[in-house]
């Protein structure tokens with residue numbers, strides 16, 4: 001369905017990707033209902049939209065079914081981004097991704113069963129592929145064997161979204177995002193910046209620095225999200241990433257360089273960065289390409305832009 005002049009629920013709309021997506025949907029004439037519990041979302045991310053009459057903020061929790069059902073009122077489509085996206089957390093807290101991702105998605109789907117919505121977009125992740133043996137990895141790759149509890153939760157959600165959509169008559173877009181970065185991104189760029197602000201002479205890098213992944217700027221991610229949603233008939237999975245990849249040491253060079261630091265001593269912890277980390281990730285984006293989408297930035301450019309934005313240079 002066309003995401004124009006509609007009323008759309010964005011769960012996790014006050015988060016990093018969510019806030020950018022809400023702004024884009026408003027610019028397309030939609031009414032946007034942003035549902036968020038601000039566990040990682042921030043008021044400052046949505047502040048520019050608060051005065052827009054077409055933007056409605058609901059503070060609510062995905063784990064409270066009645067609040068989710070209320071938020072859906074009058075919405076024809078849902079973009080479901082609310083989740084706990086902290087992959088590493090699964091090592092120490094084995095419940096969080098089950099509750100915040102799987103149960104939260106179940107609550108949304110249950111509410112949609114009776115809500116009359118026509119479409120759901122689910123923010124999945126490249127981590128559903130686990131340590132894939134085919135690069136770039138196409139959507140049809142299998143078996144899907146995630147190596148993190150976060151990845152397992154995303155795969156479980158994909159399965160639920162697919163089955164609910166088939167049983168209860170709405171269409172569904174499953175988006176397997178690569179690493180998305182931008183001004184408000186969490187993850188490696190923010191981590192490096194914070195460490196370097198504390199001590200500009202040295203930088204601890206988890207692993208051996210050769211982990212190599214695809215990075216996508218959030219502006220490209222948002223465009224792909226809308227285009228894929230508008231081109232889904234029943235249930236479709238799409239990879240959303242850049243065409244190339246970048247290693248962690250290169251990212252350290254970009255962050256320290258943009259911060260104006262020279263001679264930073266890199267201290268690698270060695271081996272796998274953490275249990276559940278993927279060493280190599282590159283997605284085949286041919287399927288999105290057939291819809292006419294192409295990321296405007298490659299991985300290096302995207303990281304560079306995100307770091308400059310984060311530092312207030314852009």
Ligand SMILES: NC(=O)c1ccc[n+]([C@@H]2O[C@H](COP(=O)([O-])OP(=O)(O)OC[C@H]3O[C@@H](n4cnc5c(N)ncnc54)[C@H](O)[C@@H]3O)[C@@H](O)[C@H]2O)c1
Nearest residue numbers: 012014015016017037038039040041062082083123177180
């Ligand atoms: N950023 C990436 O690189 C990336 C990559 C792959 C997939 N994703 C997925 O995209 C989505 C958005 O990611 P993001 O990077 O913007 O993360 P984020 O943490 O900035 O956004 C998640 C939002 O969901 C909200 N939220 C969490 N639990 C909630 C709950 N129980 N009830 C209501 N709101 C809740 C948070 O407050 C936050 O605003 C997530 O589903 C994430 O798993 C992100």
